[in-house]
Structures are given as C-alpha cells and as structure tokens.
Amino acid sequence: MKYTMLGFSQQIAADYGLDLNDLAILRWFVDFKESGNMRSMEIDRNVYYWVLYEKIPEELFIIKLQKSAVPTTKNIYYHIKILKELATKRNIYNLISDKAKTIKKMDGQDMIKLANEVKATVLDSPCIDDLFVDASDISLDTTPSPSIETGFAPLDAATSGGLNFGTLTVLTGSPGSGKSTFLNQILANALSLGFNSFLYSGELTSQMALDWFYKTVSNPIQHREPHVFDISGASEIANLSDYILNATRENDTDNETTILLLKNRITGLIKKHLQLKFSPDRKRFYTDTKLELERDYGYGEVYEQENFC
Numbered sequence: 001m002k003y004t005m006l007g008f009s010q011q012i013a014a015d016y017g018l019d020l021n022d023l024a025i026l027r028w029f030v031d032f033k034e035s036g037n038m039r040s041m042e043i044d045r046n047v048y049y050w051v052l053y054e055k056i057p058e059e060l061f062i063i064k065l066q067k068s069a070v071p072t073t074k075n076i077y078y079h080i081k082i083l084k085e086l087a088t089k090r091n092i093y094n095l096i097s098d099k100a101k102t103i104k105k106m107d108g109q110d111m112i113k114l115a116n117e118v119k120a121t122v123l124d125s126p127c128i129d130d131l132f133v134d135a136s137d138i139s140l141d142t143t144p145s146p147s148i149e150t151g152f153a154p155l156d157a158a159t160s161g162g163l164n165f166g167t168l169t170v171l172t173g174s175p176g177s178g179k180s181t182f183l184n185q186i187l188a189n190a191l192s193l194g195f196n197s198f199l200y201s202g203e204l205t206s207q208m209a210l211d212w213f214y215k216t217v218s219n220p221i222q223h224r225e226p227h228v229f230d231i232s233g234a235s236e237i238a239n240l241s242d243y244i245l246n247a248t249r250e251n252d253t254d255n256e257t258t259i260l261l262l263k264n265r266i267t268g269l270i271k272k273h274l275q276l277k278f279s280p281d282r283k284r285f286y287t288d289t290k291l292e293l294e295r296d297y298g299y300g301e302v303y304e305q306e307n308f309c
Contacts, residue, residue, distance in 0.1 A: 016090075021063045028060055046084075091121050145266070151189030151292060152285075158261055158272040163243060167266065173247030178257035178278060181216055182247060182285055185292065188217040192297040215283040217297050242266060257285065 003010060005020065006027040013023055032038050032051065039050045057065035099106075099114050106114070147162035156162045163169055173179045187197050201209040244263035249256065259274040276285040279293055286293035 015093075021065075024060055024063055025056060025065075028056065088122060092118055095121060148190050148193065148195055150186045151295065152185075152259075152274060152276075152287060153289070153291070154272075154274050154287060155259065155261070158267075158269050158274075159243065159264060160267045160269075164266050167242035169243035169245065170241040170263075171245040171247060172262075174249075177247040177249045178276070178285065179247045180212060181278070181283065182257070182259065182276070184213050184216040185285060187213070188297045189295075212283075255280065 005013065006023045007030075008023050008026065013019075018026070029049075029051070033049055041048050041050060057063075095117060096114075103114075144161065145164045147159070147164045149156050149162040150159075171179050171183060184199075187199060190197050199209060199213060204212070241263060242265040243261070246260040246262050248258050248260070255278040257276045257278060259276060261270055261272040261274075264270050274287075276287065278285055282293055284293055
C-alpha cells in the first residue's frame, strides 16, 4: 500500500477530508511557495500567501477546475477568518493526537496541563479574540440613532423616527393579510431616501415579485420601472429581531389591514396599532391622511442600483 500521495500522508489527507484534487492543488501551492516567487502579505500579525487563481486551472488542467470557483477579494477577510478557525482546529487536533499516545500514563496534573494547552491554543486564535470586547473601548453615545423612515407616520412615531440602522425587523401575518404590499411600500420609501435595498421572496419568482412591487410603487400618470433583486434562502430569526410587526385582516371585503407592533427593542413601545386601508387600484396601503396613497417615490423611467454597499 502506498502511504503517501504527491508527498502527503494519505491518512492525514483522509482525516481532513481531502481528495486527490485537493492534494494536487496543495502540491502546486507548496512547490510555488518554495520557489520564492509567491507573493506574501502580513495581516494581523499573520503571513498570508497570494496566488492568481486563474493560473491554477491553467497549470493543473487535468483536474478541470472552474475559473469561477473562488470568491473575489471583496470578502477576503471573511475567508481569512475561516482559514484561521480551521488552523486553530488543526492545531488542537495535532496537540490532542500527540498527547493521546501517552494519555494512559498521565496523572491529574498532566491532564490539567493538557487542558490548559488546548485552552491557550484556542485563546491565541484571532478569531476567538474577536468575540470579546473591552468595555473601556466602548464609547457611550446619547445622540439618537439614525433610522430609515417607513413612510407611515404613525409607525415612524412609535419607533422614534423609523427603523434604526443595524436592527432586524420581522413582519408576521397570515396569508393575504397584506405583508408583501406593506413591505414593498417600506422598501420603496427607503429607496426614495437614497438607501440601497434587497427584496427577498421565499415563495414568489423574481418576475412575480417584480410585478407586485412595480404595481405598488408606480404612479398612475407615468409607469416607472424599479430594479428588484430576488435571492434564495430563509431562516427563522424572530428571536434575533429588534422589531416584530404583525399584519392581520379581518376579512377579504373591507380592504383594511391592522399592523401591530409586537416587539420594539429600541424604544420599548409595543402594542401599538396602525390601521391601514388598501386601494385596489393603486395597490397601496394608506392611513387616514391618504399621504401614502399619493406619495411619489421619485423613480426615473428606469431605476438602477449600482451596488449593495
């Protein structure tokens, strides 16, 4: 049996879940690094080596890598953290594997020493350090937090000016209660104020989501075409939310929806009701003032969002 493959231990490769393609890339990386031509950079006291990914599928064409398989450097720090966490796990694994050979002969003090070594390995990881914040580094700011107005004056008043930056809002309600229309108007108002936005639908296709959003925000005088993004994925995040709104409709004939503020982590004001009327012609909700019904969200003939930053 051949115990090494491309200069690497098969057993260790199997322990880390590596296949032959991974070993080929690793061999290429090691050979390149030892040539002295690989670019290096120090970030947070750690040295990283950089390669032009397009060269890997070009020089290792036999393993048929896709040229679009690696994320761009825009989110490089996210992937650096992943590498750090994996390196920490590897160091712990190697430490425990080495000590396991003599663990039967260890006494209590030896076991405590081993536990402390594992703890030190974890605490030395920059990723672990990121979980702790020194209270002395936190500056208390008493000025009101910036927020995004929803466009519904009673709700903005109850939430002290709108939805605060950095908060999470959950809107619940039974099917047909008006959740989509209500959120479309909040989204349109945010866009009209200059904020970039995502529109996510877990049940509608991109075309259906675009059509409903288009009907909600367009003006009767001139049809205007916003740009909508539909992405996939969902999660249960109510416990993490800062605001929770509940939409209810008593029946399908009165065209009225009640928005109930159930959770408000920012101001603490809850159990506030917002009574909304629905216009079938305008596909919008509005309050007694009817300002929402006539609001111009400020779109040109074509609205284009350049980026999400």
